[in-house]
Amino acid sequence: xxxxxxxxxxxxxxxxxxxxxxxxxxxxxxxxxxxxxxxxxxxxxxxxxxxxxxxxxxxxxxxxxxxxxxxxxxxxxxxxxxxxxxxxxxxxxxxxxxxxxxxxxxxxxxxxxxxxxxxxxxxxxxxxxxxxxxxxxxxxxxxxxxxxxxxxxxxxxxxxxxxxxxxxxxxxxxxxxxxxxxxxxxxxxxxxxxxxxxxxxxxxxxxxxxxxxxxxxxxxxxxxxxxxxxxxxxxxxxxxxxxxxxxxxxxxxxxxxxxxxxxxxxxxxxxxxxxxxxxxxxxxxxxxxxxxxxxxxxxxxxxxxxxx
Amino acid sequence: xxxxxxxxxxxxxxxxxxxxxxxxxxxxxxxxxxxxxxxxxxxxxxxxxxxxxxxxxxxxxxxxxxxxxxxxxxxxxxxxxxxxxxxxxxxxxxxxxxxxxxxxxxxxxxxxxxxxxxxxxxxxxxxxxxxxxxxxxxxxxxxxxxxxxxxxxxxxxxxxxxxxxxxxxxxxxxxxxxxxxxxxxxxxxxxxxxxxxxxxxxxxxxxxxxxxxxxxxxxxxxxxxxxxxxxxxxxxxxxxxxxxxxxxxxxxxxxxxxxxxxxxxxxxxxxxxxx
Numbered sequence: 015x016x017x018x019x020x021x022x023x024x025x026x027x028x029x030x031x032x033x034x035x036x037x038x039x040x041x042x043x044x045x046x047x048x049x050x051x052x053x054x055x056x057x058x059x060x061x062x063x064x065x066x067x068x069x070x071x072x073x074x075x076x077x078x079x080x081x082x083x084x085x086x087x088x089x090x091x092x093x094x095x096x097x098x099x100x101x102x103x104x105x106x107x108x109x110x111x112x113x114x115x116x117x118x119x120x121x122x123x124x125x126x127x128x129x130x131x132x133x134x135x136x137x138x139x140x141x142x143x144x145x146x147x148x149x150x151x152x153x154x155x156x157x158x159x160x161x162x163x164x165x166x167x168x169x170x171x172x173x174x175x176x177x178x179x180x181x182x183x184x185x186x187x188x189x190x191x192x193x194x195x196x197x198x199x200x201x202x203x204x205x206x207x208x209x210x211x212x213x214x215x216x217x218x219x220x221x222x223x224x225x226x227x228x229x230x231x232x233x234x235x236x237x238x239x240x241x242x243x244x245x246x247x248x249x250x251x252x253x254x255x256x257x258x259x260x261x262x263x264x265x266x267x268x269x270x271x272x273x274x275x276x277x278x279x280x281x282x283x284x285x286x287x288x289x290x291x292x293x294x295x296x297x298x299x300x301x302x303x304x305x306x307x308x309x310x311x312x313x314x315x316x317x318x319x320x321x322x
Numbered sequence: 323x324x325x326x327x328x329x330x331x332x333x334x335x336x337x338x339x340x341x342x343x344x345x346x347x348x349x350x351x352x353x354x355x356x357x358x359x360x361x362x363x364x365x366x367x368x369x370x371x372x373x374x375x376x377x378x379x380x381x382x383x384x385x386x387x388x389x390x391x392x393x394x395x396x397x398x399x400x401x402x403x404x405x406x407x408x409x410x411x412x413x414x415x416x417x418x419x420x421x422x423x424x425x426x427x428x429x430x431x432x433x434x435x436x437x438x439x440x441x442x443x444x445x446x447x448x449x450x451x452x453x454x455x456x457x458x459x460x461x462x463x464x465x466x467x468x469x470x471x472x473x474x475x476x477x478x479x480x481x482x483x484x485x486x487x488x489x490x491x492x493x494x495x496x497x498x499x500x501x502x503x504x505x506x507x508x509x510x511x512x513x514x515x516x517x518x519x520x521x522x523x524x525x526x527x528x529x530x531x532x533x534x535x536x537x538x539x540x541x542x543x544x545x546x547x548x549x550x551x552x553x554x555x556x557x558x559x560x561x562x563x564x565x566x567x568x569x570x571x572x573x574x575x576x577x578x579x580x581x582x583x584x585x586x587x588x589x590x591x592x593x594x595x596x597x
Contacts, residue, residue, distance in 0.1 A: 043433060099360065175452055182443055185433045189495075192396050192422050193447040194414075240479040242434045 016265075022144040024261045026159040027223070027282055030215045031253035033166035034227035036173055037207040039246050042232040043184045048103065049088065049205070050228035052110035054212045054221040056087040058117025061216075066120070077213055084209025087113060088202060140219045140279050158218030165214045169207055173246075180204070181242060223279040227253055230286035237293040237300045256285040346410030349374050349503045349534040350395065355404035357387070357394050364390045366557050368404070375532045377525055379539045379549035379565070383578050386556045388538040389425065392505045396422060408503065417447055421501035423492045425508050431481050437491045438476040441466050444498030459498075466494035469527075471520050486517030493524060503534040510539060522548060545569065 034050075041047055057080035064079025087109055095105035143158040150160055173180060179200055183190040187197035208228065215224045235248035260282025268276045295302050345351070348371055355368040365387040372378055380388045393399045395406050397413050408416040421444070441463040442455050449459065467473045470490040475483060480491065489509055496504055509521050525548065528535055536553075539545060545552065545565065552568045554560040554577040561568050561576075 045430070178446060178449075178454060179451065181435065181439075182446060185435060185440070186424070186429050186443070188393075188398050188424055188428065189422065189443060191398060192417065192420065193443075193499075194417050195446065195451070236434070240432075240434045240481065241436070245434050 019144045020261060020265070022156050022159065023140055023278060024258050026143050026156055026162060027140060027219060027257040027261060027278065028254045029159055029162040029166050030219050030223065031227040031231070031257045031282070032250050033162055033169050033211050034215065034224055035231040035249040035253040036166075036169045036246065037204055037211060038228035039232040039235070039242075039249050040173075040180055040184055040204055041208065041228060042236060043242075044204075046102075047229045047233070048106055049091075050208055050212065051225050052091065052106045053084045053087050053205070053209050054216075054224050056110040056113035056117075057081075057084045057209070057213055057216070059083055059113050059120055060117075060213075062117050062120035076217075080213040080216070081206075081209050083113065084212060085202070085206055088205035088209070139217075140223075141277075143218050161214050162218065165211055169211060172203070172207060176200070176203075220279050222283050226283035226286045227256075230283075230290050231256070234286070234290045234293045237290075237297040240299070252286065252289050256289055257282050260285040347374065348372070348407070349409060350536070351407040351410075352395070353405045353407075355391075355394060355406065356402045357390050357399060358402045359399075363402075363557065365394065368555075368559050370553065370559060370562055372534060372536065372551070372553075372562075374534055375529065376534055376551040377529050377549045378534070378536045378551040378553060379545050380536060380553045380555055381539055381542070381545060381577065382555035382560075386577075388555055389507050391555065392422075392507055392536065392538065396420065396505060419502045421496035421499040421504040423496045423504065423506040423509055426485065426489055426492065426511065428507075431483075431488055433480065435480060436477050437467065437472070437480055437483065437487075437494075438463055440480060440491050441476075441494045441498050444495040444500075447499065462500075463494070463498050466497040467491075469497060470494045470524060471516075484514070486513040489513050489517055490520060493521060497524075501533070504528065504536070506535065506537045508538045508540065510537075510541060510544075542574070 038050065041049055060080035060083030061076050063083075064075045067079075068075040090109040090113075091102065091105045094100065094108055095102045098105065100108075140158075143156045146157045147154040148157045148160050149155075179190070179195050180203075182193075182195060183197040183200040187201075190197040190200065212221070212224050212228075215221075231249040231252035232245070234252045235245040238248055239245050261278045263285070264276050264278040264281035267281075268274060293301070296304075298304060350370065350372040352368050352370040355365055356363060357365040364385075368391065380391065382388055390399060394401055395408070395413065406413060409419060413420065438460065442459050444466070445455065445459040445462055449455065464473060464476060467476050467490075470493050472483075472487055472490050472494070475487060480488060483491065493506075493509060496506070510518060513521070525535055525537070529550075537549070539548070546569050549565055551563070552565045553562045554568060554573055556577050556579065561573050
């Protein structure tokens with residue numbers, strides 16, 4: 015049965031999905047898709063250290079610690095790839111696995127008796143978010159929805175205000191620099207957005223959905239359009255649809271096979287994959303089906319040409 | 323007061339700002355420029371003065387540092403030592419005077435933007451942070467596209483353009499920058515004949531307006547037809563001066579060293595030139 019609980023779960027997830035999809039478009043265009051993955055894993059030691067220093071799970075301290083480590087991941091990656099003269103992907107792998115491992119060690123060793131569960135970090139606890147409410151303008155709103163809504167507004171505001179600069183530095187960073195728009199500043203601005211969004215989404219929805227929502231809606235959109243603003247709009251749409259379908263199918267699909275309901279965030283991430291697959295098959299410009307049709311017509315044409 | 327402060331601290335300013343050897347009427351003055359990648363020098367002790375209103379061909383073998391020279395002038399690669407003056411001042415103060423055409427392969431042509439969007443990027447410096455592209459900028463971009471003969475392709479996504487058309491988009495973008503000195507990194511590389519012609523026409527028209535163009539160029543056969551000033555480069559500056567004086571077998575031998583196949587090309591080019 016669909017209750018107001020389910021509505022809040024979907025709203026929270028959709029806010030998170032859109033907050034991720036916006037900077038995600040620029041990650042995909044900069045060919046830095048894995049950066050979201052890296053940051054979402056690497057923030058673990060930030061959470062642990064913040065907990066060790068403050069001794070509480072107060073979310074503001076955890077948030078700050080994780081966000082700082084998230085940005086450090088981007089800085090370290092740049093640094094390792096430059097100083098070590100290695101490919102950026104490899105540098106990312108070095109940095110985030112190391113930080114993730116340190117984070118796991120810290121949590122297991124120093125905070126073992128507290129409920130700071132690495133598993134919880136991965137798939138979150140979206141089903142529980144409607145229980146923790148704050149009052150906003152006289153209404154009871156799940157805290158996660160309020161936080162993610164704020165992050166979404168900030169991300170949207172930054173992209174709307176600096177759209178031309180972000181597009182320029184994603185397309186041609188050297189030109190951006192020669193025109194006086196620091197591509198380094200814009201790079202770290204995007205990295206900060208990704209880190210803050212990742213961390214904000216963490217507690218509520220877990221990192222698996224963040225990784226999916228950062229990249230898959232944007233990649234899906236890029237199969238459907240070759241214009242940036244429509245691309246962002248489609249990515250947002252895909253993100254919302256995946257959130258809604260994900261929760262609905264988490265409730266229903268397992269029952270068809272006689273199982274209990276499954277985790278919504280996992281199902282939402284799976285839905286982004288399904289939507290990507292559909293776009294990949296049926297995109298009117300890049301889709302597998304249309305390409306196959308064109309190819310077949312092309313070879314037919316050749317046969318006709320040969321028979322003439 | 324500022325003047326006084328400056329005169330009182332001669333040492334503090336001397337390192338970065340002493341450009342006394344860079345007269346303000348010289349579009350490009352390079353002094354003692356050395357650039358190294360991973361401690362390996364790419365440019366060594368380059369001194370250059372480019373007079374105003376010249377079409378300058380930068381010529382030299384592969385790995386001679388031609389692109390690096392341009393990038394060092396635009397602060398895109400760090401200088402190990404030396405200074406570059408654009409009309410007497412460091413580049414960071416003179417961005418509004420400089421247009422840049424990077425190598426075509428330097429960007430991802432699948433990026434979701436239209437030709438007009440890319441050309442409009444040339445107007446961004448005038449706009450500054452936050453301000454959006456308006457009607458005026460779009461018109462300037464359109465005019466630039468028309469000047470390179472592809473106004474009708476303005477709304478195409480850039481991956482749907484041919485290589486030559488993409489090169490012209492880059493040139494139009496530099497035009498939209500409305501600069502006094504243009505740096506172009508191999509604009510003639512792998513373009514069709516129509517584009518080559520369009521580029522030459524464009525260079526001539528810039529030249530007639532008294533603008534200075536520095537062009538990294540590979541094709542020795544066309545050097546003497548396209549450029550009136552040459553910079554022969556092979557890590558160091560072999561020679562710099564009017565094409566008519568510099569384009570000699572001796573100078574090319576010095577620039578290209580033992581690269582015989584290239585020397586054959588050079589010989590062919592020379593016979594073209596003298597014909």
